[in-house]
Amino acid sequence: MLYSVLALTGKYNMNELSQFRQWGSPTPGHPEVDVMRGVENTSGPLGQGHTFAVGAAIAAKFLKARFGEVMNQTIYAYISDGGVQEEISQGSGRIAGHLGLDNLVMFYDSNDIQLSTETDAVTSEDVAKKYEAWNWKVITINGNDPDAIRAALKEAKATEKQPTLIIGKTIMGKGARKADNSSFESNCATHGAPLGGDAYKNTIINLGGNPENPFVIFPEVAELYAKRAKELESIVADKYAAKANWAKANPELALKMETFFQGNAPAVDWNGIAQKAGSATRAASATVLAALATQVENMIVASADLSNSDKTDGFLKKTHAFTKDDFSGAFLQAGVSELTMACISIGMSLHGGVIPACATFFVFSDYMKPAVRMAALMEQPVKFIWTHDAFRVGEDGPTHEPVEQEAQIRLMEKLKNHKGHNSMLVLRPADAEETTQAWKLAMENTSTPTALILSRQNIANLPAGTDYAQTSKGAYVIAGSDSNPDVILVASGSEVSTLVAGAELLRKDGIKLSIVSAPSEGLFRAQDKEYQETVIPANAKVFGLTAGLPVNLQGLVGANGKVFGLESFGFSAPYEVLDEKLGFTAENVYNQVKALLA
Ligand SMILES: Cc1ncc(C[n+]2csc(CCOP(=O)(O)OP(=O)(O)O)c2C)c(N)n1
Numbered sequence: 001m002l003y004s005v006l007a008l009t010g011k012y013n014m015n016e017l018s019q020f021r022q023w024g025s026p027t028p029g030h031p032e033v034d035v036m037r038g039v040e041n042t043s044g045p046l047g048q049g050h051t052f053a054v055g056a057a058i059a060a061k062f063l064k065a066r067f068g069e070v071m072n073q074t075i076y077a078y079i080s081d082g083g084v085q086e087e088i089s090q091g092s093g094r095i096a097g098h099l100g101l102d103n104l105v106m107f108y109d110s111n112d113i114q115l116s117t118e119t120d121a122v123t124s125e126d127v128a129k130k131y132e133a134w135n136w137k138v139i140t141i142n143g144n145d146p147d148a149i150r151a152a153l154k155e156a157k158a159t160e161k162q163p164t165l166i167i168g169k170t171i172m173g174k175g176a177r178k179a180d181n182s183s184f185e186s187n188c189a190t191h192g193a194p195l196g197g198d199a200y201k202n203t204i205i206n207l208g209g210n211p212e213n214p215f216v217i218f219p220e221v222a223e224l225y226a227k228r229a230k231e232l233e234s235i236v237a238d239k240y241a242a243k244a245n246w247a248k249a250n251p252e253l254a255l256k257m258e259t260f261f262q263g264n265a266p267a268v269d270w271n272g273i274a275q276k277a278g279s280a281t282r283a284a285s286a287t288v289l290a291a292l293a294t295q296v297e298n299m300i301v302a303s304a305d306l307s308n309s310d311k312t313d314g315f316l317k318k319t320h321a322f323t324k325d326d327f328s329g330a331f332l333q334a335g336v337s338e339l340t341m342a343c344i345s346i347g348m349s350l351h352g353g354v355i356p357a358c359a360t361f362f363v364f365s366d367y368m369k370p371a372v373r374m375a376a377l378m379e380q381p382v383k384f385i386w387t388h389d390a391f392r393v394g395e396d397g398p399t400h401e402p403v404e405q406e407a408q409i410r411l412m413e414k415l416k417n418h419k420g421h422n423s424m425l426v427l428r429p430a431d432a433e434e435t436t437q438a439w440k441l442a443m444e445n446t447s448t449p450t451a452l453i454l455s456r457q458n459i460a461n462l463p464a465g466t467d468y469a470q471t472s473k474g475a476y477v478i479a480g481s482d483s484n485p486d487v488i489l490v491a492s493g494s495e496v497s498t499l500v501a502g503a504e505l506l507r508k509d510g511i512k513l514s515i516v517s518a519p520s521e522g523l524f525r526a527q528d529k530e531y532q533e534t535v536i537p538a539n540a541k542v543f544g545l546t547a548g549l550p551v552n553l554q555g556l557v558g559a560n561g562k563v564f565g566l567e568s569f570g571f572s573a574p575y576e577v578l579d580e581k582l583g584f585t586a587e588n589v590y591n592q593v594k595a596l597l598a
C-alpha cells in the first residue's frame with residue numbers, strides 16, 4: 001500500500017513497483033527507511049512502527065515548545081489488527097493518551113482479518129473502548145469510504161489534548177477475485193501471498209485494469225493526484241514563506257533549529273566534567289548527564305521507571321518531565337515499558353532535531369532487543385543506557401543479574417549495517433573517568449546506536465596516569481603496565497580494577513604484565529592492525545576476566561590465553577560475597593594467571 005500510494009505521488013515509478021521484493025530494488029518486501037522516497041521508517045516487526053510515531057509526536061511537541069508554530073506538525077500513523085494485538089501498543093497507547101498527543105492521528109485498518117485467522121479467533125476486546133480509556137479520541141468509520149476518511153481527519157485535526165484513533169472498518173483485499181471469479185475479499189490467504197494465476201487476472205479485470213499491462217495509473221487517478229500536487233505546491237510554498245518570515249524575525253532561534261536538525265555531535269565541555277574518583281559508573285554517568293542537560297539543549301532522556309536507580313536523575317534534576325500540557329522539559333518518564341520506551345526514542349531520532357537517550361537495568365535490555373535491532377538497521381543514533389551491569393546487583397538475585405546480556409548486545413558490534421559499519425557501538429567503561437569518555441564517544445556517534453553498560457557498585461579508579469583519551473580506540477593499555485610483559489590481562493567495566501588488584505599480587509612474584517581496558521571490542525577491531533598489535537600482540541599470552549559469559553573476551557584473548565567468566569546464572573547475596581563465591585577477586589586472578597603461565 002505504501003509503495004503504491006507513493007508511486008501516485010511520483011516517489012516510485014511503475015518499473016520499481018514491478019520489482020517488488022527483488023534483489024537491489026527500492027521496493028523491498030517491508031519498506032526500509034528512505035526519507036527522500038517518503039519512507040519515514042523501516043517497518044515489518046508489528047507494533048514498533050506506530051510507537052515510532054508516538055516518539056516522533058513527542059519530538060514534535062518538544063520542538064514546538066521551543067520554536068512555536070513553525071514546528072506545528074501532525075504525525076500520521078497506521079496500525080493493523082496485528083499491531084493492536086502487540087503488547088507494545090499498550091505502552092504507546094498509554095503514553096500517547098497520557099501526554100495528550102493531539103498532534104498524533106492514527107488510522108486503524110480494522111479488517112477483522114490477520115495472517116492466519118480471522119481476528120475473532122483470538123480477540124474479543126473492544127478496541128475503541130480500550131483507546132478511549134487511554135484518553136484517545138476514537139472515531140469509527142467505513143474505512144473504504146474516502147468522504148468518511150476526510151471527515152474523520154478533519155475531526156482529528158480539530159481535536160485538542162488527545163491523540164486520535166480512526167478505526168476504519170475495511171474490507172481486506174477489496175475487489176479481489178479467486179480463480180473461479182468468486183469473491184476473494186476478507187480472506188486471510190490474501191494477506192501476504194501474491195494472488196497468482198487466474199485469481200490475479202480476474203482481480204485486475206474486476207478492478208478495471210488489463211492483466212497484460214497491469215502497472216498503469218488510470219488517467220482519472222493521475223489527474224486527481226496532479227491536481228493535489230498543485231495544491232500541495234502552494235501549501236508548501238506558504239509553509240516555506242512562513243518559516244522564512246519566522247527565521248527573519250527570530251534569527252537566533254532559526255540558527256538553533258538548523259543546528260538541531262543538522263544532527264552533528266553537539267559541543268560539550270568534556271574537560272569541564274569533574275568526576276568523583278571511585279564512583280559507580282552509573283553515578284559517573286549521572287555527572288555527565290547533568291552537564292549534558294545544561295549544554296545540549298535538544299537532548300531528551302527517558303527512563304522506564306528507574307530514573308533514581310539508572311541515575312538518569314542526574315539529567316532530570318536539571319530539567320523536568322513532560323506532562324500533558326508542558327513539553328518545555330526534556331525528560332520522558334516512560335513508566336514500566338522498556339520496549340515502548342526504546343521505540344519512542346527511535347521515533348524521536350527518526351523525527352530529527354533531537355538527541356534521544358533511554359535507560360533501564362541492563363538485564364531488561366532483553367525487553368528492548370527488537371527495538372535495538374531496528375535502531376541498528378535504521379542507523380539511528382539513540383543512546384541506550386543500561387545500568388546494574390553484572391551479578392553485583394547482588395541481593396536482587398539472578399532475575400536481576402545480567403550474565404549473557406553483554407554477549408548478546410556485543411553481537412550487534414559484529415553485525416554490519418548496510419553501510420558496512422559496525423551496526424552498534426557498545427561501551428562498558430572501567431571507571432568514572434572512562435565513563436566520561438564513553439559518553440563523549442556516544443554523543444559523537446551520530447550514525448549508529450550506542451550502548452553504555454554501567455555498574456551499580458563503586459569502582460576504584462584506574463591507576464593514575466592512565467590516558468583515558470585512548471578509550472576512543474576501544475581497548476588500550478592502562479598506566480602502570482610493563483613493557484615486554486609475560487602476560488596481558490584484559491577486561492572491561494569493573495573487572496579491570498579487579499585485574500589491577502590481582503596484578504599487584506602477581507608482581508610480587510616478579511611477573512611482568514600489561515593491563516588492557518577494553519570497553520569495546522568492536523571499536524578496537526576497527527583500529528589499524530598496527531595499533532591492535534601494540535595492545536594485544538598476536539603471540540602474547542592473554543588472560544581475560546569478565547562477569548559475563550567467557551565469549552565476551554574470547555575474540556581478544558585468542559587461542560593463546562584463557563578467559564575466566566561466569567557460566568551460570570547469578571545468585572542472591574551481597575555483591576562482595578558473590579565476588580568471593582564466584583571468583584571475581586584479586587586472589588583468583590593471581591591463581592588463574594599463575595596456572596596459565598605454568
Ligand atoms: C512482531 C511480528 N510478529 C509477527 C509478524 C508476522 N505477521 C506479519 S503480518 C501479521 C498479522 C497480519 O494481520 P494484520 O495486522 O491485521 O494485517 P492485515 O493482514 O489485515 O493487512 C503477522 C502475524 C510480524 N511481521 N511481526
Ligand SMILES: [Mg+2]
Pocket residue numbers: 080081082109110111112113114
Ligand atoms: Mg487485519
